[in-house]
Structures are given as C-alpha cells and as structure tokens.
Amino acid sequence: MRTMPTDACLDPYVRCALSGAAQTALGVSDSAVLAHAPQGCNYLVDGAFSWQDCDYAQTTTLCTKLCEDEIVHGGEELLARTILEAKELDISALFVLSACGPEIVGDDIVAVCEDMQPKVDFKIIPIECAGFRGSQYDGIDLALDAMLRTLAETRPTIPNSVCLVAPHANANPTWMADLAWVKDVLSRLGVQVVATLTHATPLSDLADVAAAEGVLQLSHDAGYRAVAYLADTFGVEPLCAELPLPIGMTNARRWLTSLGERFDAEPIAENMIADGERMVTETCRRRWPMARFFYRTPAAIVADATIGIPLVRFATEEMELTPALVALRSANLDAERLLERELNELGLAPQVVCGTDVYTTRRSLEAVRPRVVFGSTIERHASEGLDVPYIFEVVRPVRQFRLLNREYFGYRGILNLLECIQNEWSDRWRSTQRRYAARW
Amino acid sequence: MKQIAIYGKGGIGKSTIASNISAALNEQGVNVMQVGCDPKRDSTRILAGGHLIPAVLEIYRDKLRHGQDAHAISLEDIVFKTPSGIYCVEAGGPEPGIGCAGRGVLTALQILKDLKAFETYAIDVAIYDVLGDVVCGGFAMPIREGFASEIYLVCSGGFMSIYAANNIARAVQRLARRGDTGLSGIICNSNGDDALERAVVPVFAQRLGTSFVEFVPRSSVIQACELEGRAVVEHAPQSDEAAIFRDLARKVMENDVKVIPTPVEELPELEELYRKNLVKVEAV
Numbered sequence: 014m015r016t017m018p019t020d021a022c023l024d025p026y027v028r029c030a031l032s033g034a035a036q037t038a039l040g041v042s043d044s045a046v047l048a049h050a051p052q053g054c055n056y057l058v059d060g061a062f063s064w065q066d067c068d069y070a071q072t073t074t075l076c077t078k079l080c081e082d083e084i085v086h087g088g089e090e091l092l093a094r095t096i097l098e099a100k101e102l103d104i105s106a107l108f109v110l111s112a113c114g115p116e117i118v119g120d121d122i123v124a125v126c127e128d129m130q131p132k133v134d135f136k137i138i139p140i141e142c143a144g145f146r147g148s149q150y151d152g153i154d155l156a157l158d159a160m161l162r163t164l165a166e167t168r169p170t171i172p173n174s175v176c177l178v179a180p181h182a183n184a185n186p187t188w189m190a191d192l193a194w195v196k197d198v199l200s201r202l203g204v205q206v207v208a209t210l211t212h213a214t215p216l217s218d219l220a221d222v223a224a225a226e227g228v229l230q231l232s233h234d235a236g237y238r239a240v241a242y243l244a245d246t247f248g249v250e251p252l253c254a255e256l257p258l259p260i261g262m263t264n265a266r267r268w269l270t271s272l273g274e275r276f277d278a279e280p281i282a283e284n285m286i287a288d289g290e291r292m293v294t295e296t297c298r299r300r301w302p303m304a305r306f307f308y309r310t311p312a313a314i315v316a317d318a319t320i321g322i323p324l325v326r327f328a329t330e331e332m333e334l335t336p337a338l339v340a341l342r343s344a345n346l347d348a349e350r351l352l353e354r355e356l357n358e359l360g361l362a363p364q365v366v367c368g369t370d371v372y373t374t375r376r377s378l379e380a381v382r383p384r385v386v387f388g389s390t391i392e393r394h395a396s397e398g399l400d401v402p403y404i405f406e407v408v409r410p411v412r413q414f415r416l417l418n419r420e421y422f423g424y425r426g427i428l429n430l431l432e433c434i435q436n437e438w439s440d441r442w443r444s445t446q447r448r449y450a451a452r453w
Numbered sequence: 454m455k456q457i458a459i460y461g462k463g464g465i466g467k468s469t470i471a472s473n474i475s476a477a478l479n480e481q482g483v484n485v486m487q488v489g490c491d492p493k494r495d496s497t498r499i500l501a502g503g504h505l506i507p508a509v510l511e512i513y514r515d516k517l518r519h520g521q522d523a524h525a526i527s528l529e530d531i532v533f534k535t536p537s538g539i540y541c542v543e544a545g546g547p548e549p550g551i552g553c554a555g556r557g558v559l560t561a562l563q564i565l566k567d568l569k570a571f572e573t574y575a576i577d578v579a580i581y582d583v584l585g586d587v588v589c590g591g592f593a594m595p596i597r598e599g600f601a602s603e604i605y606l607v608c609s610g611g612f613m614s615i616y617a618a619n620n621i622a623r624a625v626q627r628l629a630r631r632g633d634t635g636l637s638g639i640i641c642n643s644n645g646d647d648a649l650e651r652a653v654v655p656v657f658a659q660r661l662g663t664s665f666v667e668f669v670p671r672s673s674v675i676q677a678c679e680l681e682g683r684a685v686v687e688h689a690p691q692s693d694e695a696a697i698f699r700d701l702a703r704k705v706m707e708n709d710v711k712v713i714p715t716p717v718e719e720l721p722e723l724e725e726l727y728r729k730n731l732v733k734v735e736a737v
C-alpha cells in the first residue's frame with residue numbers, strides 16, 4: 014500500500030528550494046553565491062557551504078540581507094548594488110539566488126542580472142528558487158536548469174565520456190565518497206568524466222557538459238529534469254536510468270555490467286565485480302558480522318530515495334530482512350516507479366510512503382512495528398517507545414562523527430553499511446538496559 | 454477615541470468622502486486625524502490645500518538611507534496639521550509595479566502606533582482612507598485589532614461598486630470575528646443615477662445587515678472644491694453639499710453600531726438583488 018502525507022507536512026526532513034539551489038551553486042568552483050534574501054534564509058546557504066565542503070579561503074557568499082524597506086519598495090536596487098560589490102571578488106561566475114520575500118513582492122532578479130551583466134567581468138546566473146517553489150530537491154533541479162540553460166553549449170561529442178548529475182542529492186552524510194567511487198569506476202572503464210553537476214566543478218566544465226556521450230544521474234531524488242534536458246537538447250544518452258544506484262551486491266553488479274556493456278569494457282567490469290564480491294565475502298568470512306541473525310525480521314527503511322531505494326534490495330538480499338515499510342523523503346514519479354519495480358522483482362509488499370515527514374514516519378512506524386529501522390538520528394527519536402531494538406543510522410543526520418568520507422556505493426560501500434549495522438548491534442548488546450529489549 | 458476606516462472600489466470617492474467628513478468634524482470641534490493608506494498618497498490632498506504631503510514610508514526610507522532606523526522618525530516628520538487644525542498622515546508606498554504596498558501600509562501604521570500619534574495629539578477621531586478593494590493582508594491591516602474598529606463602505610449604484618463593497622464586507626466578516634471590529638454602514642456616493650441608487654443601495658445595506666448612512670449626490674460643487682484643494686465645508690460652506698457632509702459627520706460621530714456583515718456569497722444572488730431594483734426603477 015502506498016500512502017502520501019495529505020495534510021500539511023509536520024516537521025519536514027528536507028529544507029526549501031533555496032537550500033537545494035545553494036547546494037548546487039556552491040558546487041561550482043571559482044564562483045560566488047549571492048542570496049537575494051533576508052538574513053535568516055541565508056543560513057541555508059551556510060548549510061549548503063558545508064554540504065559541498067567548500068573552502069572558506071576560496072568561496073565567498075553574499076547576501077542582500079533584505080529588510081522591511083526592500084519588501085515594501087522592492088529590493089532590485091539593493092541587488093544591483095550588491096552585484097557591483099562582487100566586482101572585488103576573483104570569480105568567474107556569480108549565482109544570484111532569490112528567497113521567498115523578494116519573489117512574493119515581485120523582484121525580477123533575472124532582469125536585474127541582465128542589466129548588470131555588462132558592468133561586471135564575471136558571468137551572472139540568476140536562479141529563481143524561492144522556498145515556496147518547493148523542496149530542497151526542487152531547488153537542485155531549478156539550479157541545474159538555470160545552469161544548463163545559461164551555460165551549456167553545443168560541443169562535438171567526446172567518445173567514451175559521461176557527465177554526472179546531482180551527486181549531492183544524496184543523504185549519505187559523506188556523499189562525496191560515492192561520487193569518488195563512481196569516478197574511479199569510470200576511469201577504470203576508460204570513460205572520461207566531462208562534468209559533474211555539481212561538486213568542485215569548474216565553470217568551463219558546465220559549458221562543455223554537452224560534449225558527454227552519456228549522462229549518469231547519481232540521485233533518485235533530483236536531477237531527472239537535467240537528464241531530460243541534456244537528452245532532448247543535446248542528445249546526451251541517459252545511462253543506467255532504469256537501475257537503482259549501486260548499493261549492495263546485485264545493484265552494484267547490474268550497474269557495473271550495464272556500464273561495461275555500454276562502453277565496450279565488459280571484461281573490466283566483470284573483473285571489478287568479481288574482485289569486489291570476493292573482497293566482500295572474504296572480509297565477511299574473516300570478521301563475520303552478525304547480519305545473519307536478522308533473518309526475516311521486519312524492517313523499515315526511512316531515507317531519501319537515493320539511498321532508500323537501493324537499500325530495499327540490500328536489506329532483502331544481503332541481510333535477509335523483510336522490508337515492511339519504505340518511507341522516502343522525496344516524492345517523484347520516476348523514483349516511485351523504480352521502487353515499484355524493485356518491490357515487484359523482490360516479491361515484497363511493504364507499506365510505502367513517498368514524501369514523508371517526521372510525523373508521518375512516526376505514524377507509519379507505529380502501524381508497521383518494525384524490529385529494525387534503517388534511517389537517521391531522526392528515526393531514533395521517532396521510534397521512541399516503539400520497542401525498535403536496532404536503528405541503523407545510515408543517512409543524514411547521523412550521530413557518529415565521520416572524519417573520512419565513506420561510500421555506500423560499490424563493494425567497500427557494502428562493508429561500510431555492514432559496519433554501521435554491526436556497530437549498532439554491538440552497542441545494543443553492550444547496553445544493559447536495552448540488552449533484553451534487543452533479544453527476541 | 455473613534456477609529457474609522459473607509460473602504461470601497463477605486464475611484465468611488467473614498468478620499469473625497471473621508472476628507473469632507475474630516476473637515477466637517479473639525480468644524481464641529483472634533484480633533485481629527487486622517488490617515489491615507491494608499492500608495493498614491495492623495496487622500497489628504499484637499500485637506501492640505503491641494504498639496505501632496507510627504508509620506509511615512511518615504512521619510513522612513515530617507516532615514517534608512519542615512520544610516521538611521523525607524524526610531525529616528527519623529528511625529529513632526531510624518532504628521533501634518535492643516536491651517537484649520539486637521540492632522541493628516543499619508544502612509545505612502547512603492548512605485549507602481551514594484552515592492553509590496555500592503556506591507557507598506559502595515560509598516561506605516563506600525564510606525565504611527567509606535568510613535569503614539571493619537572495619544573500625543575489627543576485625537577478624537579481617526580479616519581483611515583484605504584486603497585481600492587481589500588487586495589491583500591496589508592490593506593486589511595486597518596481593520597485588524599488595535600486600528601480601525603468601525604468600517605464604512607462607499608459605493609454607488611454601479612453594479613461593480615456594489616460587487617466590490619460586498620467583497621470588502623467578506624473581508625470584514627472574516628476579520629471582525631477576532632476583535633472589536635465591525636461594519637458600521639454604507640455611504641452612497643452617487644454616480645448620478647439617483648433613482649436606482651436610492652432603491653438598490655439601501656436594500657444592499659439591509660442584505661449586509663448594516664445601515665444605509667447617507668446619500669451624497671453627484672455634484673459639481675464637490676468637484677469645484679476638489680479643484681481648489683479645499684473641503685466643501687470650507688470652500689462652499691453654504692452649499693447643500695456642505696450640509697450633507699455635516700450631517701454625515703454627525704451621523705458617523707453618533708453611530709456606535711458595529712455588525713459582523715452577512716455578505717452575499719454567490720454572484721447570482723447579488724445580480725438578482727440588483728436586477729429587481731433596476732426593474733422597479735424602470736417601471737416607475
């Protein structure tokens with residue numbers, strides 16, 4: 014059964030469109046972000062700054078810090094002045110993002126940017142991403158759209174090349190490791206990455222993006238529109254579009270096989286798969302994690318679609334759990350269809366919630382009563398009083414500090430996930446209070 | 454202290470009526486302040502000798518430009534006293550097509566409140582003259598708690614002006630539940646079709662659950678006074694129109710009735726109400 018929260022959202026997991034747009038804009042190097050916003054909204058830009066691991070010494074963010082006067086009289090003049098102030102910065106692009114206030118009163122940031130363009134040396138890219146336009150994921154799409162439409166140019170196709178879309182729309186707290194894994198795989202397959210949209214992306218890569226032969230979307234939550242635009246406008250071929258991202262043995266195998274076939278590198282892909290699977294099984298044989306004790310235990314997966322959808326198979330095949338609830342933070346039709354296909358293939362019929370909020374999650378957990386929850390610290394709290402012995406914190410926000418980026422994609426990714434699970438398992442057994450609660 | 458708001462369709466004569474009420478009340482020894490809540494800031498023009506006085510938001514802007522804030526504004530900056538003793542304030546607002554005029558009204562009224570304008574000048578009656586229809590929350594501000602409590606609607610016999618008045622009555626209905634606000638009456642400012650207006654406007658008033666307060670005729674005297682930048686009681690004190698405004702001012706002063714209006718919900722009902730009276734008048 015599939016449900017959607019119908020009433021007003023109670024305690025959303027994801028932030029507003031401005032946040033997603035900032036996450037995307039800050040993934041472009043040698044550029045700055047100017048939030049045409051009151052100062053509170055700008056807090057989201059700070060959050061995006063760390064999400065993209067920006068360098069404080071190199072990345073500047075500006076904010077028009079709108080006050081009552083600009084809401085009453087419009088803030089276009091102040092925006093124009095602030096754009097001029099950015100002249101002092103050593104940047105090749107300035108992304109101008111608008112928040113709710115100025116868009117409600119009708120500030121036309123696109124017109125202001127057009128007017129100011131001849132007066133500055135850097136490229137100005139306006140992104141209308143007021144929070145009311147949607148979620149963080151919608152903001153990522155709005156920003157990618159603005160970037161592609163203003164920057165991408167027709168280029169001769171580079172054989173054996175791809176561009177990567179929306180790696181940052183991924184709730185792995187250290188999603189950069191997933192991106193790094195993908196890049197490493199591609200380089201071993203002899204495939205060149207033309208552009209990444211976005212993470213530490215030079216502006217010139219954005220102009221060249223259409224040279225890519227294929228496009229790989231690294232998120233199930235955002236990036237669909239960008240992929241469609243690249244395909245329709247420049248004929249860039251969507252790759253692995255029908256597959257869940259490579260989390261878990263089967264997903265990784267399918268994903269690598271598909272890429273190997275597409276780029277005539279089957280033997281390399283097959284080797285990677287064989288090596289990876291051997292590495293995982295050998296590691297598990299040596300340090301046998303307790304995963305086997307979970308046989309047919311009812312599990313809930315509460316995550317973004319990017320991690321959540323592939324986790325369904327991981328939980329079912331690797332851990333032999335029975336998914337009883339799948340609650341995704343985003344709601345988009347493509348992701349829902351993919352999830353449905355996976356559930357059909359696996360013969361599962363869990364409760365499915367798309368676009369969940371914390372309250373809906375709590376209600377769903379109450380209804381389903383899982384023994385195991387894959388989620389975040391939020392689900393730890395949302396599960397209180399429900400006798401859920403194990404809560405595997407795999408998606409943001411998690412309690413553990415992570416000094417090193419750890420991927421979930423690929424074979425080391427499987428071990429990283431198993432490590433989270435094992436640690437939670439041992440924690441529970443160590444805790445005298447929960448010891449008996451954990452036994453069933 | 455009485456706080457009155459005048460609402461109605463754009464161009465229906467709100468500023469004309471408000472100013473002439475202010476002048477008549479002033480003549481009767483009442484201490485009046487008229488607050489224009491329209492970015493056009495022409496509400497108090499005929500009280501101020503045909504001039505546009507500086508607006509609150511304009512002065513606020515000026516202070517901000519010089520690194521000051523709302524605290525730097527003083528009452529002397531924004532309240533103008535006419536030679537005859539009427540206090541005039543214009544909220545002002547953005548240029549057409551930019552910014553948010555509704556938020557501007559909110560800001561200006563808040564500044565006026567913070568500066569304790571009414572207490573300082575010992576105002577007996579404040580009249581808010583509010584832009585056109587109720588277009589958004591900002592323009593409903595004068596109806597909200599702490600501001601005007603008695604609402605008057607101005608309409609003529611034109612169908613669209615009655616339609617607009619009905620819409621405003623809906624806003625009053627919504628907001629009146631929360632405080633001590635209500636509809637106090639309907640003023641007909643004639644467009645010249647006297648017979649129809651005298652038939653339809655009282656029926657409409659009754660339908661809303663309020664009273665029909667005054668009939669102000671279409672008049673060249675009113676226009677002549679406007680041209681001179683003066684109120685009717687000042688410029689044509691002996692005219693019939695002056696007598697009407699004096700009467701209206703007295704009625705407003707005496708009227709304490711505030712009702713939660715019962716606006717017409719469906720357009721066909723309003724059309725029917727109008728059509729019936731149209732037929733009645735034509736038959737005569």
Ligand SMILES: Nc1ncnc2c1ncn2[C@@H]1O[C@H](COP(=O)(O)OP(=O)(O)O)[C@@H](O)[C@H]1O
Nearest residue numbers: 463464465466467468469670671672675676679
């Ligand atoms: N009773 C009237 N007789 C003649 N002209 C009038 C009358 N009432 C208003 N007017 C004219 O109609 C115009 C609009 O009136 P105004 O008070 O500015 O409308 P509002 O404030 O509702 O927009 C003015 O030029 C005014 O002189």
Ligand code: SF4
Nearest residue numbers: 029031054112113144
């Ligand atoms: S929802 Fe709007 S007001 Fe709130 S933070 Fe986002 S942009 Fe700002």
Ligand SMILES: [Mg+2]
Nearest residue numbers: 467468491496
């Ligand atoms: Mg007016």
